[in-house]
Amino acid sequence: MRTRVKICGLTRAEDVNAAVAAGADAVGLVFYPPSSRYVSPENACGLRNLVPAMVSVVALFVNASNEDVQQVIDQVQPDILQFHGDESPDECEQYGRRYMKAFRVGAPGLDTPQAVLETCRRYRSASAWLFDSYSAGYGGSGKQFDLGLLEMVIATPESRPVVLAGGLNVETVGAAIAQVAPFAVDVSSGVEISGGVKCAGKIRAFMQAVALSR
């Protein structure tokens, strides 16, 4: 099975077009105001309208209020929600939408294979489990984590589809796919020129590296 790709943190029309043209399966819009990749719901509507059928729009939140999440659902109509903060299973489920839960691997309490699996198990209702590296902020750090910490998640039959993130780029993604065999990979910093400004050439190179890793 081929590895799906999500390109996250798009803020410009040309970057959405570049991701779609390169064959991305999903594009991510960040609704976390402190991020350099933040987009307002109004701007997100314009970006969303550039995305054709068969490509998913993912809305990313970090500990957002119910009102803010619902506003994005109503205005932007994303295909899937990505909760990247400390949201509980109930908080993720309350919108009745498909969601991915992100886990910040390496954080205190999430630093052994057993602890990672036990935490993930609470989110059985998720459409995917997304693994990112622990950093001072909540994500998009461009840093990789010890992929060995996913060994129990990968081995368990109860696992949800694994989305691998954290410091992926054209040089690291092949080895990461070989080790984890994820359902999908998710990249932001690795295809950027600067925060929120993507590079079409880097997106194409990343897509090619994933295709060669299958």
Ligand SMILES: O=C(O)c1ccccc1N[C@@H]1O[C@H](COP(=O)(O)O)[C@@H](O)[C@H]1O
């Ligand atoms: O991209 C952001 O700014 C961001 C902010 C807050 C939480 C998550 C964020 N992005 C996600 O982080 C991972 C890894 O990104 P990177 O490739 O290491 O830069 C990815 O899932 C992004 O969706």
